[in-house]
Amino acid sequence: MIDGYKRLMNIEKPPTPKTAKGFFTDTSLCIGCKACEVACKQWNQLPADGFAMTGNSYDNTGTLGATTWRHVQFIEQAKANGQGQEQRWLMMSDVCKHCANAACLEACPTGALVRTEYGTVYVQQDICNGCGFCVPACPFGVIDRTPKHGHFEAGTAHKCTLCYDRLKDDMTPACAKSCPTASIQFGDVEELRTRARRRLGELQARGESKARLYGMPEGREAEEVGPLHAFFLLLDEPERYNLPAVPRLPRKTMAQRYGWSAAVGVGFALVGALVFGGRR
Amino acid sequence: MDAANFPRQGGGDGGYYNYPVVRRPVWTWEVPAYFWLGGMAAGAYVTAALAQNFGSADDRRVAAGGYYVAAAALVPCAPLLIADLGRPDRFYHMLRIFKPLSPMNLGAWTLTALTPIAFARAASHAASTGLLRGPLGTLARLVPTRLAELAGVVLGLTLAGYSGVLLAATNIPLWAKSKLLGGLFMASGLASGSAAVTLQAAWRGAPDGSLHRLAMVESAASAGEMAILTGYLLQSGKTARPLTSGRLRAPFWLGAVGAGTLLPLLVHRMAGRRQGRPLRILSSAAALCTIAGSLALRWTIFEAGKVSSEDQAASFELSSE
Ligand code: SF4
Numbered sequence: 001m002i003d004g005y006k007r008l009m010n011i012e013k014p015p016t017p018k019t020a021k022g023f024f025t026d027t028s029l030c031i032g033c034k035a036c037e038v039a040c041k042q043w044n045q046l047p048a049d050g051f052a053m054t055g056n057s058y059d060n061t062g063t064l065g066a067t068t069w070r071h072v073q074f075i076e077q078a079k080a081n082g083q084g085q086e087q088r089w090l091m092m093s094d095v096c097k098h099c100a101n102a103a104c105l106e107a108c109p110t111g112a113l114v115r116t117e118y119g120t121v122y123v124q125q126d127i128c129n130g131c132g133f134c135v136p137a138c139p140f141g142v143i144d145r146t147p148k149h150g151h152f153e154a155g156t157a158h159k160c161t162l163c164y165d166r167l168k169d170d171m172t173p174a175c176a177k178s179c180p181t182a183s184i185q186f187g188d189v190e191e192l193r194t195r196a197r198r199r200l201g202e203l204q205a206r207g208e209s210k211a212r213l214y215g216m217p218e219g220r221e222a223e224e225v226g227p228l229h230a231f232f233l234l235l236d237e238p239e240r241y242n243l244p245a246v247p248r249l250p251r252k253t254m255a256q257r258y259g260w261s262a263a264v265g266v267g268f269a270l271v272g273a274l275v276f277g278g279r280r
Numbered sequence: 281m282d283a284a285n286f287p288r289q290g291g292g293d294g295g296y297y298n299y300p301v302v303r304r305p306v307w308t309w310e311v312p313a314y315f316w317l318g319g320m321a322a323g324a325y326v327t328a329a330l331a332q333n334f335g336s337a338d339d340r341r342v343a344a345g346g347y348y349v350a351a352a353a354l355v356p357c358a359p360l361l362i363a364d365l366g367r368p369d370r371f372y373h374m375l376r377i378f379k380p381l382s383p384m385n386l387g388a389w390t391l392t393a394l395t396p397i398a399f400a401r402a403a404s405h406a407a408s409t410g411l412l413r414g415p416l417g418t419l420a421r422l423v424p425t426r427l428a429e430l431a432g433v434v435l436g437l438t439l440a441g442y443s444g445v446l447l448a449a450t451n452i453p454l455w456a457k458s459k460l461l462g463g464l465f466m467a468s469g470l471a472s473g474s475a476a477v478t479l480q481a482a483w484r485g486a487p488d489g490s491l492h493r494l495a496m497v498e499s500a501a502s503a504g505e506m507a508i509l510t511g512y513l514l515q516s517g518k519t520a521r522p523l524t525s526g527r528l529r530a531p532f533w534l535g536a537v538g539a540g541t542l543l544p545l546l547v548h549r550m551a552g553r554r555q556g557r558p559l560r561i562l563s564s565a566a567a568l569c570t571i572a573g574s575l576a577l578r579w580t581i582f583e584a585g586k587v588s589s590e591d592q593a594a595s596f597e598l599s600s601e
């Protein structure tokens with residue numbers, strides 16, 4: 001009977017775990033060419049999002065979304081340096097962080113969101129019923145639901161799969177493969193972390209005092225959502241890249257919230273018993 | 281100043297232009313409508329069960345109508361929940377796994393379990409009053425009423441309480457900042473549910489004593505709701521602005537707070553010394569206000585959450601606590 005239920009409900013045995021794979025996105029190397037955005041769209045057959053001009057530097061993508069799984073940010077900064085204005089451009093290719101404690105995955109009521117054998121977070125398209133809970137749950141605003149009556153995979157949740165299909169064939173994800181400067185590096189998470197620490201040391205030695213890693217196990221940002229399997233080397237504070245200083249995991253405060261709710265319910269039951277029982 | 285120190289672009293909180301940090305919830309009106317009806321059904325069931333087990337013979341007779349209210353209010357719940365899905369044809373995937381860690385999954389299971397219990401309890405009451413006869417009546421008489429009441433109360437309180445926790449278990453600042461949203465929705469659901477029991481009792485010409493007691497229970501819930509709402513607003517601070525001063529301020533202050541909570545408290549107080557017809561009219565009016573106010577509360581908080589999702593500064597504040 002259990003087997004029948006599992007078959008009916010598409011519940012499969014998970015594959016055996018492999019070494020965790022991820023991205024190290026080194027924003028100090030990004031030249032803003034958007035090859036990653038294009039490669040991702042192409043490989044994953046994601047539709048275009050229209051041709052709106054935002055007026056925000058070279059960024060006409062805006063945000064990540066259901067059909068945009070890589071997004072290159074262009075941050076223009078200027079300061080006076082004695083002889084006039086000194087300008088710099090910070091560029092960063094944003095992506096799903098594949099959090100170790102993923103808020104989207106914990107929220108998902110259907111089990112559509114799973115942790116794969118590569119340690120990544122993946123939406124099973126045949127399971128998702130588009131309840132939309134993962135959308136506001138993600139602290140980074142990554143995952144989104146496609147329009148219910150749209151033409152592309154209507155009504156289900158979508159985000160970066162870390163090219164699950166390519167990983168299965170021992171191939172590098174499309175974005176990392178296409179990145180001409182190695183700003184996006186793909187590999188074993190552990191090895192990438194070592195590489196990232198070394199790179200940070202180099203940059204700091206060159207005077208990039210504000211350079212930092214975002215998403216490492218020892219970082220503040222890992223306090224709730226855990227280390228990120230897609231982590232970053234940033235050249236300024238996380239907020240400048242719209243990244244929260246300490247991304248929240250809703251689970252952490254859930255017991256307290258249920259507690260208040262239960263207290264009100266029990267209080268009401270007591271009052272009711274007293275009022276009905278204490279009649280003259 | 282060292283080489284890497286650039287001032288924040290555009291001042292302020294200096295996020296990435298003014299793009300939101302989190303995504304806008306995709307849910308539509310079905311969700312607050314479902315939360316409202318589910319909360320009311322649960323509140324009515326709990327009130328009826330309390331009267332059944334602790335009240336006088338009159339209370340028991342009068343409040344048993346609450347089982348009908350609960351069953352009726354539960355009917356549209358599942359369709360509303362399903363209609364809001366991106367893929368309504370896959371609604372049963374909610375019950376593919378049991379995962380109480382996800383409030384959405386917990387709620388789906390609770391609704392699935394409570395609906396038949398509420399119907400069975402309503403049927404058993406109908407059978408006991410002779411309304412339901414024949415083989416169905418005989419079947420309904422077999423329902424273990426005490427067990428149905430106990431299970432229904434536990435499931436009902438879960439249904440009334442999880443909705444606020446669900447919204448709060450996100451990263452939307454207005455929903456998540458205060459820890460009290462679950463309690464607030466619970467109080468609001470219990471207030472509207474007991475109000476629905478009052479309303480049907482008044483319509484059916486309940487004795488004064490029972491009406492007074494029902495009004496007292498309802499007022500206790502409303503007073504509790506007021507207290508928790510105050511706490512919620514204080515804890516939320518500036519984050520609550522889309523609710524308190526945006527385009528939703530009129531339905532929130534006048535609807536949810538004024539007409540929906542304070543007014544019925546006042547009217548019930550006024551009715552406290554009356555008897556007969558005036559009492560019934562005043563109680564019905566107050567109960568209707570409470571029920572409408574509960575909808576206004578869910579709807580305004582729901583909509584304000586969407587506005588809040590675009591508030592970059594509130595998101596940064598939420599994540600730096
Ligand atoms: S970044 Fe968001 S969508 Fe990606 S794994 Fe983390 S919570 Fe899920």
Ligand code: SF4
Nearest residue numbers: 108128130131132134
């Ligand atoms: S929309 Fe799909 S992936 Fe997201 S929580 Fe709901 S069922 Fe899970």
